[in-house]
Amino acid sequence: MNLSSANSKTSAQRIVGFSREKNALSHWLAAPDAGSQIFSVTGIGGIGKTTLLTEMNAEARRSSTLTIWMDGQLCLQTPGAFLSYLEMSLEMEYGLTRAADETMLTYAVRELTRQKTVLIIDNSEHVDCIESWLLASLLPRLADAECLFILASRSGLPVKWHSHPFWSRRIHSYPLELFSREEIYEYLQDSGLSPALQLDIVHKTEGHPLLLALTLDMLLRQEPERQEREYQLPGILSTEMLKEVASPFMYEALQLLSLLPAADQTILNQLLASPLSASDYAELSRLSCVRTGLNGLCLHQLVSRMLREDFQRRDPGQYHRMRSRTLELLTERFPASNKLQQMQIAAHVLELYREQLPVAGTYTDFTAVRSLERQRGYEPGDLPYLHRFLEASLAQSDWQSELIADGEHHPLLDDIAAHDPDSIVVLCDSSGIPLGFSAGLRLHALTLSLLDRYAPSHRHLLGELAGPQYTLPAEAADTLFILLAAVDIEQPYYRPDELGAMLLQSWLVYTSGGLRTIVATADNQLNLLLPHLGFQEQIQSRLEPNVPAKLTVWDLDFRQVTFEVWVQRVFQLAVQAPEADLPQEPQPQDWKDVKQIVQHLYSDALLEEMPFVQRLGLTGGSVRRQVQHILMDKQPPYPLTELEQSILRECYLQKNYRKSQLADAFHMSRTTFYRHSRLALIHLGHVLTRVLRDTDLHGNR
Template sequence: MNLSSANSKISAQRIVGFSREKNALFQWLAAPDAGSQIFSVTGIGGIGKTTLLTELNAGARRTSTRTLWMDGQICLQTPGAFLSCLEMSLEIEYGLTRATDETMLAYAVRELTRQRTVLIIDNCEHIDYLESWLLASLLPRLAEAECLLILASRRGLPTKWHSHPLWSKRIHSYPLELFSREEIYEYLQDSGLSPVLQVDIVQKTGGHPLLLALTLDMLLRQEPERQEREYQLPGILSAELLKEASSPFMYEALQLLSLLPAADQTILNQLLAHPLSASEYAELSRLSCVRTSMNGLCLHQLVSRMLREDYQRRDPGQYHRMRSRTLELLTGRFPASNTLQQMQIAAHVLELYREQLPVAGTYTDFSTVRTQERQRGYEPGDLPYLHRFLEASLARSDWQSELIAAGEHHALLEDIAAHDPGSIVVLCNSSGIPLGFSAGLRLHALTLPLLDRYAPAHRELLGELAGPLYSLPAEAADTLFILLAAVDTEQPYYQPEELGAMLLQSWLVYTSGGLRTIVATADNQLNLLLPLLGFQEQIQSRSKQVAPTGLIVWDLDFRQVTFEVWVQRVFQLAVQAPEAVLAEEPQSLDWKDVKQIVQHLYKDALLEEIPLVQRLGLAGEYVRQQVQHILTDKQPPYPLTELEQSLLRESYLQKNYRKSQLAEAFHMSRTTFYRHSRLAFIHLGYVLTRVLRDIDLHGDR
C-alpha cells in the first residue's frame, strides 16, 4: 500500500507486501521463453490493486522491458477504444506511430509480438464488454508472443476466461488480502506514533490498506497532543462501497448481509423492505466485497464489521430490530443445518452480539478475530511451538497448571498429540505459524487412563460423570475435557487477550456442533465468565477434599441443550424485547456530550455551562443526581452493562485510580479499556435519552 506522509518522520513512500506478485513478475521476465500469460489481480475496493500495478510497472521498466499502462474504464468500452488507447500509449511512452496504410489491429499485434511486453490494464470491471473480441480476435494473435497482460479488477475475470481451452492454463490469479499483523506493524514502524496508538490503529483498521493509509495520514497531520483515539473509520469504507453500490436498495442489502453469515435471495427478501429481483440479486453478487457460497452470498469479513458499526451508529433502533430478526432466523435454521453450517452460525452469532457478552474486556472481545488468524487441526510440526507456549504459561502459573500433576504438563501434551491429536486446536497466523493452542482429551475407555496418570483428582472432580466413560468406545466419545491452553506471548503482533479471545471463540464454536465441553479452573476471570456463557458448575467440584481451593469444574453440554436455548441463556438481554424499547426512543445523545457531563459531574456550575444542558434547560444539580443514580443503581438500565457501569463509576465517581491502573484492575490493555469506555458513554447516552424524554413528558426537573 502506498503511503505519502506529511510528517517528516516518514521521508519516503512506503510499500508493504506484494512479494508474491513481484516474484511472479520477475520469474516471467527472467524466463528465456516466457510465453504469453495473464496475471489477474483482484480484491475489494481500497485493498491496494492500483498500488500493486504501480509496483509491477516500475519493476518491469527497471529491466528495460517494454511496459504499457491503460485504464480499463476508457479502453474496455469498444474494440476501437481499446486499440486507440494502445496506440496512444505506444506513441506517448516510446515515440512509436502507426503507418497510415496499416490497420489499428495489425499495428497492435505487430508491436505486442515484436518484443517482450508487459501490458497493464487497471479497472477491468467491465472486461466482459470486450471478452468475445479479445478472446476471438486479439489474444489468438498473441498466443506465440511474449506478452504479459496484468489485469486488475474487483471481481476477477469472467468464467469464460477460466474455461477457455488455450488461455485458462495461462491465467494466474492473485487475490489481494488484508494486511497481516506483521505487515501492519511494518507499515507503522516509522510513523512516530506511540505504541498504544499503533495498537489502536491495528485493531480499528483491521488490516485494510486504504483505511490504514487514511487513518495514519489523518493522525500525522495533527499535533502529537491532539492525536485523538476516538476517530471514526467505518464511514470511510462505507463511502468506498457506495461507489459500487450505486442504488439505495443495494446498500440496504449490503447492510442486511452484514448481519448474516450468508443469505440467498429468498432469505434477503424476507427481511428487505425492497425485495430484490433476480437481476438485482445477480448485481449484488458481482460487488467486490461479496462472494458466493453454498448457502448464498457472503460479505467480506472486514466490510461486514465496518458496515455493522456504521449501521448501528446511524440508525441504532433499526439496527437492533434487524439484528433481532436475523437472530431469530439463524436460531430457526440451526437444527436443520449440518455441523459445519452450525459452527458458522455459532461463530457469526458470537460476533453479532459480542458487545453484549459479559465481562467482554478480557476473554470475549471477538472484534479483532479475523479469518487470517485461523484455527486448524494439529500438525506434528506444531509441537515445538506448543511446548514453548506451554513453558511460558507454566512460568506464569496459568490456569491449566492447577489440575495437572506437577512436572507432567509437557508429557501430557506429548501423549495427547500421540493418542488424541484431534482434540488439539491450533491458532495460527496467515503464514500457518502457531500463535496458541488448546488441548484436551475426548473422554472414552482409551483416554481415561491418561487422565488417571496426569490428573489423578479428575475422578472426584467429575463425580458420577466419570464412571460410564471408562467403558465407552472411542467412536462414541462426545465429551471433551480441556486440559491445556497457552498462547505465544513473545511475538510482538498480538496481545495475549486477543489470542485468548480467539481460543475461547474456538471452544464455543467447536462445542456448538453437539459436544460436551468440560473445563476445570481456579482462574477468577474464567470462573466469573463461564457461567455467563452458559457453562454449568459441577457441584462436587467445590469439595476442598478432592481439589485445590477455588478449582471449579464447568461444563457446557450441547448434547442436551439446543443452540436456541443457549443463545437465549447467554444473550438474554439481547433476545428479549429491549430492541423494541430502543426503536421507540429518539436519537441517543452524542457520546462526546455524555463524556463531558460525566467529566464535570461534581461541578454543578460547569455542568450548566455545557451547551447540551443549556439547550435542555436543566439544572446542574439535577443532571448530576440522575447520572449518579444510573451509575450506582444495583441493576444498570439497558443497554448499559454492569462492566460499563463499574468502569464509569470507578473512573468518574470514585476516582481512586489513574486510567492505567484502572485498565490493569479490569484486566484490560489500555486500548481495550478506552474502547470499552467509549462504548460505556454511548450506552449511557441511551439511558439519559430515556430520562430526559421522561422529563419532557412529565415536566419533572
C-alpha cells in the first residue's frame, strides 16, 4: 500500500507488506526455466490488489521482462476485446506490430512465447466471460512458454480453473489480508501524528489498507491542533461493497450473515423475509467480502463488524430482534456441532454480545481479536517467551502470583510444559510469535504432587470442588485449574488489556468444548466480571484455613452446563438492571442524584441544597472531600471498578477531554461509553452512600 501525503515529513512513498507475493515474482523472474504459471491475487475492495500489481509491474519491467498491463473491465468481455487490447499494448509500449496477413491470435501467441513475459490483468472479476476460450484456445499454446499471468479480482478464479487437469497445478493463490499491527505501525511511523492518535487510528481502521491511507491523508491535511479532535472514518468500505451489491435482497442477506459465524442457504432462509434461490445464494458467495467454508458462507471480519454497526444504527429494534433469533439458532445447532465448530460458535457469541457485558470493559473488548492473532497449543520453542512474559508479570504482582509459593513460578511453568503441555494455551501473532499465554494443570492423580509443591494451599482452597479429581487417571481428566497467565508488555503493537481480552476469550472458548475451568483470583475486575460470564463463586473457600487472603475461587463447568444454558445464564445477567447484582444496602434515590453531586462538586453551597445531602445533614465540603478521595484512591472501593473510577475522574475532576472526545479517549463507542458512565454513577452511589452514612454515624463531618 502506498503512503504519500501533502505533509513534507511523509512526501516519499512507502510500500508496506506484500513480501510473500513479491518474493514469488522474484523467484519466477530469476528461474532459468520458470514455465507458464498463474498468480491469482484476491481480496476485498481497498485491500491493496492494484497497489500490489503496480509493484509487480515495476519489478518485472526492471528485470527487462516483456510486461503488459491490462484492465479486465475492458479486455475480458470477448476474445476479440482481449486480443485487441493486447495488440494495442504491444504496439504502444514496445513498438511491435502485427503483419496484415497474420491473425490476432497467432500474433499474440508469437509475441508471448518469444521471450519471458508477464501479463498483468487487474479487475479480472469477469474472466468467466472468456474462460472457455482462454482454457481451450490461448493457454494451451502458452503451456511450454515462460509466460506469467497475474490476475487480480475480489473473489478469485472460478472453480473451473482450479479443477483443470493442467492449469490447476500451475495456479498460485495469494489472498490479501488486513495489515498486521506491525505493518500498521510501520505505515504510520513517519506520519508525525502523536502516539495517542496513531493508536486510535490502529483501532478504528483495523488494518484495512485503503481505509488507513484515506484516514491518514485526511488527518495530515488538517492543522496539527485539529488532528486530535473527533474525526469520522471515510465511508470507503460501504462504497466499495455497494459496488458489488446490486439488489436489496443481497444487502439484507449480508446483514444477516454479519450476525452469524457462518451460514448455509438453509440457515439464511430461516431468517430472511424472502428466501434465497440457489442462484441468489451462488451470487452471494461470489462477493469479495464473502468466503465459502465447510459450514457455508462467512463474512470478512472487518466487513462483518462494520455491517453490524450500520445495521444497529439504522434499525436498532430489528437489529436486536434478528440478533436474538440468530442466538436461538446457534444454541440449537451447538450440541450437534463438532468441537471446532462449537469453539467458533462460542467465540462468535462472545463478540456479538460483548457490548452487553456490564463491567470490566477492557477485559471483554474482543474487537482486537482477529484471524491474524490466534491461539494455539504449546510448542517447545515457546518456553523462553513465556518465561519472559511471566517475569514481567511477577514484577508487577499480577494475579497469578498470589497462589503460587514465592520463587516457584518459573519452575512451575517448566513442569507444566514437561508434564501437562496440553493445558497451555498460547496466543500468537500472524508469524506465530507468542504474545501471551495461560497455563494450569488438569486435575488428576499424576498432577497432585505438582500442586502440593507449587500451590500448597490448593487442597484447602478447592475443598470438595476438586477432591474426586485427585484419583482420576490422566486420560480421564476434564478439569483445568488455571495457575499462570501473562502477556508480552514489551512489544509496542498491542495494549496489555487487549492481550488480556484475547486470553480471556481463549479461556471461554477452550472451556466451551466440554471442560471445567477453575480460577482463583484477587483481581477486583475479574471478580466483578467472572460471574457475568457464567462462573460460579465457591463461597466455602473463603472460610477455609491456610488459604491466602482475598482469593476468590470461580468455577465454570461445561461438563454439566450445556452451551444454551450457559448463554441463557450469561445474557440474562447482562440484560438485568445493574442494580440487581449489587449488595442490598442504602443507596441514593436515583443515579441522577449522584450525577448532580459530581457535576457541582466544586460548589459547596449547591451541594448542601441537594435533598440527598440534606437528609444526611452533611456539609458540602465534607461531601466534596469524600468524592475526591473515592475517585483519586489507588484502589477503588467495591463495587466501583478501576475503569469506572477513571471515567468519573476524567469527566468530573481532571476534565482533560471535551464530552465529545471522551468515548474515543476510552476506546469505546458513544453508546458503550454512556452505558459505562451510567453504571459508574450507580456504583459510585453505592460507595458514596455507605461512606457518607458512616461519616454521619461517627459524627465526622
